[in-house]
Amino acid sequence: MLRVEKMDEALPPDRPGGVAAALGTLRHALADPLSTAGLKLELLERRLAAVPPDGSSQVDRVRGAKADLAAAGRLIDLLSRLASIVGETPAETSVGDLCRAAGVPLEEDAASRTRLLLRRLASVDALRIVASFVRSQDPGGPPLQVRAETAPGQVSLWIEALGGRGEANPERLFHLPRGEERAEDLFLARAGIESDGGRLQVVEREGRIVALLSWPRPAPAADVGAPA
Amino acid sequence: MIVLVVEDEPGTREALVELVKELGYEASAAGSVAEAGAALTRLVPDVCITDLGLPDGDGLDVVRAAKAAGHDCDVLVLTGKGSILAAVEAMKAGAHDFLLKPIKTAQLATALSQLSERHEEARGLLPAVLPDPAVAGGLAGMVGRSAPMLEVFRLLTRVARSNAPVMITGESGTGKEIAASTVHLLSRRAARPFIAVNCGAISPTLVESELFGHEKGAFTGADRRRAGTFEMAHGGTLFLDEVTEMPPELQVKFLRVLETRTFRRVGGSEELDMDIRLVASSNRDLVDAVRRETFRADLFYRLNVFPLRLPPLRERKEDVPLLATHFLSQIEEKERRGFSSFEGPALAALSGHDWPGNVRELRNAIHRAYVLSDPPAIQAEAAEAVLTDSGAAELRPVAGDEGTWPAVPVRVGETLQAVEKKLLTATLFAVKGDKRVAAELLGVSLKTIYNKLKEYQLEP
Numbered sequence: 001m002l003r004v005e006k007m008d009e010a011l012p013p014d015r016p017g018g019v020a021a022a023l024g025t026l027r028h029a030l031a032d033p034l035s036t037a038g039l040k041l042e043l044l045e046r047r048l049a050a051v052p053p054d055g056s057s058q059v060d061r062v063r064g065a066k067a068d069l070a071a072a073g074r075l076i077d078l079l080s081r082l083a084s085i086v087g088e089t090p091a092e093t094s095v096g097d098l099c100r101a102a103g104v105p106l107e108e109d110a111a112s113r114t115r116l117l118l119r120r121l122a123s124v125d126a127l128r129i130v131a132s133f134v135r136s137q138d139p140g141g142p143p144l145q146v147r148a149e150t151a152p153g154q155v156s157l158w159i160e161a162l163g164g165r166g167e168a169n170p171e172r173l174f175h176l177p178r179g180e181e182r183a184e185d186l187f188l189a190r191a192g193i194e195s196d197g198g199r200l201q202v203v204e205r206e207g208r209i210v211a212l213l214s215w216p217r218p219a220p221a222a223d224v225g226a227p228a
Numbered sequence: 229m230i231v232l233v234v235e236d237e238p239g240t241r242e243a244l245v246e247l248v249k250e251l252g253y254e255a256s257a258a259g260s261v262a263e264a265g266a267a268l269t270r271l272v273p274d275v276c277i278t279d280l281g282l283p284d285g286d287g288l289d290v291v292r293a294a295k296a297a298g299h300d301c302d303v304l305v306l307t308g309k310g311s312i313l314a315a316v317e318a319m320k321a322g323a324h325d326f327l328l329k330p331i332k333t334a335q336l337a338t339a340l341s342q343l344s345e346r347h348e349e350a351r352g353l354l355p356a357v358l359p360d361p362a363v364a365g366g367l368a369g370m371v372g373r374s375a376p377m378l379e380v381f382r383l384l385t386r387v388a389r390s391n392a393p394v395m396i397t398g399e400s401g402t403g404k405e406i407a408a409s410t411v412h413l414l415s416r417r418a419a420r421p422f423i424a425v426n427c428g429a430i431s432p433t434l435v436e437s438e439l440f441g442h443e444k445g446a447f448t449g450a451d452r453r454r455a456g457t458f459e460m461a462h463g464g465t466l467f468l469d470e471v472t473e474m475p476p477e478l479q480v481k482f483l484r485v486l487e488t489r490t491f492r493r494v495g496g497s498e499e500l501d502m503d504i505r506l507v508a509s510s511n512r513d514l515v516d517a518v519r520r521e522t523f524r525a526d527l528f529y530r531l532n533v534f535p536l537r538l539p540p541l542r543e544r545k546e547d548v549p550l551l552a553t554h555f556l557s558q559i560e561e562k563e564r565r566g567f568s569s570f571e572g573p574a575l576a577a578l579s580g581h582d583w584p585g586n587v588r589e590l591r592n593a594i595h596r597a598y599v600l601s602d603p604p605a606i607q608a609e610a611a612e613a614v615l616t617d618s619g620a621a622e623l624r625p626v627a628g629d630e631g632t633w634p635a636v637p638v639r640v641g642e643t644l645q646a647v648e649k650k651l652l653t654a655t656l657f658a659v660k661g662d663k664r665v666a667a668e669l670l671g672v673s674l675k676t677i678y679n680k681l682k683e684y685q686l687e688p
Contacts, residue, residue, distance in 0.1 A: 028281065031308035031329035032237045039243035042333040046250055070499070073330040077488060084526075101521055103476065124521075125480065132477060139447075185480075 020087030027079035034073055041066050078184060085192050088119040095148045095157050095215075102127040104146055104159070111148035114155045117218045118196045126192035129185045130200065130211045131159055133173075137209040138163045156214040163208070174202060229344045230254045232271060234264040234278035234290050235306070244277065244331075251337055253344065261285035261293070268297045274347045275340065280307040280314055291321045302343050306331065315487075319533045325391040328487060335489055338503050346416045368410040370403060371554045374544035380407070380536065387534045388414035395471075395531050396509040398538030400661025401586030404509040405469060407538055411507055412465040420464030423457050428473035428663065429678035435478055437494050440485075446495025458491055461504045471508040471531065472517045473664070473674065476524075483527045506531065511662065541583040541590060548579040551587060555594040556606065566603035573608035581615055584660055633658055649684045652677070656686075 045062045096112030099105070101124045106112055135144060138161035145160045173183050174190040193200045198215040231248045235241040236259050248255040256271055258264040261284050264276070276294050280287035287305055294301045305318040308329035315326040324343070327335055361367045361381040370381070387394055388411050396404045405424060412422040430438050437446070441456030457466060468474070474482065485491045486506070490499045508531045510517075517523035541548070552570060560567045570578075574597070583589050593614045600610035636654045638647050652670070659665040663681075667674045680686075 028308035028329075032240055034330035035306075035308075036237065036239040036243050038330055038333060039240065039247050043243065043246055043250060069330070070332075073332075074488070074499075076330070077484075080487075128477060128480075 018087070020083040023079045023083035023086065027076050027083075030076045030079075031073075034069060034076070038066065038069050038073070041069065074184075078188065081188055082191055085119060085122040085188070085195050088122055090117045090119050090196060092116070093118055093120045093123070095155055098123050098127050099146065099157075102131065104128070104131045105143060106146045106148060106157075109148065111150045111155060114148075114150055114217065116155060116196075116215050118198075118215060119192065122192035122195065126189035126200075127157075127213070129189040130202075130213065133182065133186060133189075133202075134159050134161050134209050134211050137161045150217075154214050154216050156212060159211040159213070161209055174200060229274045229340075229347050230256070230271060231340065232256050232258065232264065232267055232273040232276045232301075234258045234261075234276065234282065234287070236260060236279060236281075236283050240279075240331075247333065247336070248277075248340070251340060253340065259283075261287075261289045264290045265293050268293055268299070272299050273301050275302050275304060275343050277304045277306060277336075280305055280318065288318060288321045288323075291318060291323050295322050300347075302346075304336075304339055304343075313529065316529055316533050319390070319392040322390075328489070332489070332501070334501050335503075338501070342416060342503075365550050366554075368413045369406045370410055371551050372544060372547040373550060374547045376539040376544050377547060380538060383534075383536055384410055385414060387411065387536070389416065390534075391505055392533045393506040393508065393531050394534045394536055395514070396507065396536045396538060397514065398509075398511065399540045399586055400511045400656075400663070401588035402538040402540055403587050404511070404538060405467065407536065408465070408467040408469075408507040408509060412467075412505070415465065415505060417464045417505055421461050422465045422467065423461040424467040424469060425457050426469040426678065428470040428674045431675060432475045435475060436481070439478070439482070440491050440493055441496075442494040443496040446493070450495065453493070456493065458485070458502055458504065459500065463503055465505045465507060468506065468508040468531075470510055470512075470663075472510045472512045472514060472523045474523075476522070479524045479527050483524065483530060486527075486530050512664070541586045545579055548581075548583075548590065549575050551590055552578055552594055555591045556598065559595055559598050563598070565598075567598060567601070567606065568604050570606045570611075571608050574606050574611035577608060577611045577615060585657060586661075648680070649686075652680055652684070653686060 041062055045059055045066070048058045048062060092115055094113050094115055096106060096108055098118075098120070099112070101120075104127055131144060131146075141161060141163035145158070145162055147158050149156045149158070174186045176183065176187070190200045193213055193215070196215060198213060201212045203210050203212070231253050233241060233244045233248065233255060235244060235257070238259070241257050241259060245255045245257050253275075256267055256273070258267045261282050264278065267273075268276075273294075276290060278287045278290040282290070287307075291303045291305065294303050302324040303318075303322065305315070305323045305326040306329055307314045307318070307326055315328075318326050325339060327339065362373050362378055365371060365373050366377075367381040367384060370377070370384075372378075372380075384407065394408070394411055396407050398404055408424070409422055412418060425438065427435070437450075437454070437456065439456050439458055441454050441459055442450050444450060444453050485502060489502045491502055492499055514523065514528060514532070518525045518528050541551075549570075552575060556567055556570070578590070578593070585592075593611075594606070597606050597610040597614045600613055601607045634654070636647075636651050638650070652666070655666045655669055656663070659669065663677045664674055667677045670677075
């Protein structure tokens with residue numbers, strides 16, 4: 001998400017350079033040949049359709065190629081969304097803060113207040129997507145069970161649906177952004193968490209889906225003037 | 229229709245030109261801003277399709293050159309950046325619309341077909357000259373001739389013919405929905421549907437299905453395929469009232485739909501093209517909603533291409549007599565009791581009031597005064613009584629200290645329904661019509677407030 005101070009303020013400039021800009025450029029570079037191919041296939045389809053019956057047998061193949069191109073076009077949109085994640089500056093936050101912003105119920109305790117350095121907006125989006133995915137495994141069931149834990153060097157967040165029937169091998173959805181609409185969101189959620197050095201695991205445990213998100217804790221600042 | 233294609237990538241340019249010709253239009257090509265500038269001196273294109281990134285400048289330069297050339301040329305911008313900001317900037321610079329690369333040929337064909345219809349109409353008929361709002365006392369369904377409203381009419385007329393999203397802000401009762409329908413009526417989409425959706429009045433669990441529709445079996449109770457408002461508004465205008473109340477999960481999906489111009493029904497896999505003009509509104513502070521992270525900033529930028537603020541009635545009191553007469557005519561048209569005017573002191577009393585509930589409150593007051601008066605004129609006593617009855621004197625909006633809020637008188641034996649209506653009316657009045665605040669104070673959901681307003685016919 002972008003930040004805005006005044007409704008009529010000038011739009012913020014694109015961040016110059018960096019991976020975010022490179023991803024944007026890559027999207028742009030891919031969009032041109034995909035456009036050209038799509039336009040040429042459209043022309044080909046129109047011309048083949050005009051010469052039945054010889055042409056009509058080829059039209060289906062052209063339509064198949066157009067559908068593949070459309071899928072590619074949809075996937076390259078992920079580059080823009082990845083660019084937004086990468087372009088966000090990490091800021092100090094906590095798991096409790098993220099859960100509040102994402103509407104995920106988490107009781108406040110020491111673990112939930114542990115300070116982390118994260119891309120806050122990307123993390124909130126990721127958390128919302130993961131919680132929604134876990135929820136979808138048990139629609140109408142009891143509220144999600146959410147808890148935070150600290151371990152040496154990291155903070156973890158468990159999100160669990162208490163009922164329902166989990167998908168087989170759910171983690172594959174987070175690794176391959178195609179096949180179904182939500183897979184793209186899940187892929188981006190994983191990218192959002194991993195961009196801060198975090199980790200997302202989704203496992204099936206006793207027939208239930210459990211999501212485990214973990215982030216590294218920043219090393220404590222060295223004491224100024226401490227003896228060597 | 230003559231189309232100028234400005235695209236630096238030769239393969240895309242040639243294919244675009246060929247497709248434009250295949251679609252039945254004349255086409256010329258340019259590969260840079262300079263070539264486009266030269267073409268604009270010898271051609272009078274109806275439409276210019278331009279890439280945003282060109283070797284010798286920005287595609288926005290082509291937009292500006294087309295406008296500067298003085299031709300009635302609509303500009304369609306192609307952007308490969310996948311950036312909201314680029315698209316928004318192009319539309320702010322005067323582009324009619326933008327298309328995201330990779331180009332979807334169906335979207336391009338639809339956009340050209342709509343522009344072609346518009347240009348054919350313009351050629352066949354004299355240019356439509358709207359009556360001067362200052363003389364006519366309004367524009368389409370909107371009434372007023374005060375300076376703030378003439379400015380609103382000027383902006384509305386300007387934006388209506390583009391495809392740019394409009395964000396209408398203003399206090400409750402200022403007429404945001406009428407302004408949205410005026411944008412629609414003055415646009416080339418006027419013959420197509422105008423669909424209004426109140427984002428605060430739909431159950432959060434159903435809002436996605438309401439907007440995108442659903443397939444049979446998508447969820448429990450989905451026993452058949454149902455079109456959502458995106459499909460119903462196809463070719464026309466979709467008005468999203470109280471857009472800040474949209475659930476956060478839906479904001480993400482909605483943003484994606486706006487960027488890709490495609491959507492899927494809930495539970496469906498088929499991608500459907502979206503061809504709608506968006507008008508959104510809110511009576512809440514949008515910037516504050518963004519700051520509090522209840523509304524996404526990227527969605528805000530995408531919808532706020534053309535912001536339009538409707539002034540509260542207290543800032544245009546000189547319109548009160550005009551509005552009062554307008555409402556009297558409307559009521560008389562339905563009820564036919566023989567009213568034709570106001571007594572002078574009645575109008576003076578109405579004009580002296582601050583109208584915290586704005587035009588809606590004025591219209592309701594006129595209706596009550598109509599009931600209390602004898603024809604042929606609304607009497608001063610009726611107007612005074614209405615202003616007193618409305619509780620205006622007691623129920624001024626106050627700061628959020630519950631202890632200072634006025635009481636609502638309740639008689640023993642009064643029906644619960646009457647008490648509820650009275651309490652709801654008074655609470656809304658006290659909080660300047662902010663339904664969310666009223667819902668919080670009364671301990672009910674926002675949706676309940678909308679349901680009650682509908683049940684008691686307190687809003688149109």
